[in-house]
Amino acid sequence: MEPVCPVCREREMVIIQLEVADRDVTLLSCAACGSRWWRRDGIDVEVGNVVDLAAAAAASGSRRRKGRPSRTA
Numbered sequence: 001m002e003p004v005c006p007v008c009r010e011r012e013m014v015i016i017q018l019e020v021a022d023r024d025v026t027l028l029s030c031a032a033c034g035s036r037w038w039r040r041d042g043i044d045v046e047v048g049n050v051v052d053l054a055a056a057a058a059a060s061g062s063r064r065r066k067g068r069p070s071r072t073a
Contacts, residue, residue, distance in 0.1 A: 005030035006037070021057035025050055 003013050010032035018025045026039045038050050 003028055005033060005035055007035040008033040020050070020054050021060075023053060025053070 002011055003015070004011055005013070008030060010030050012031040014029040014031060016027040016029075018027075024041050027036065028039065029036045038045050038047055040049060040053065
């Protein structure tokens with residue numbers, strides 16, 4: 001199903017899909033009115049929920065993937 005903006009009902013979206021802590025996270029942005037919202041595993045969530053998930057992943061080190069160089073100071 002193609003997403004529809006909940007504010008203006010436009011169907012033209014910018015969609016950015018990420019994986020954070022083994023969860024599917026998606027940012028949807030309406031090209032017409034600029035409204036933005038987040039989904040985690042297909043369910044609408046507040047941006048704070050995504051930030052908390054990313055912070056927990058960073059604290060546990062789970063964001064690093066095999067083969068990806070780690071950053072050094």
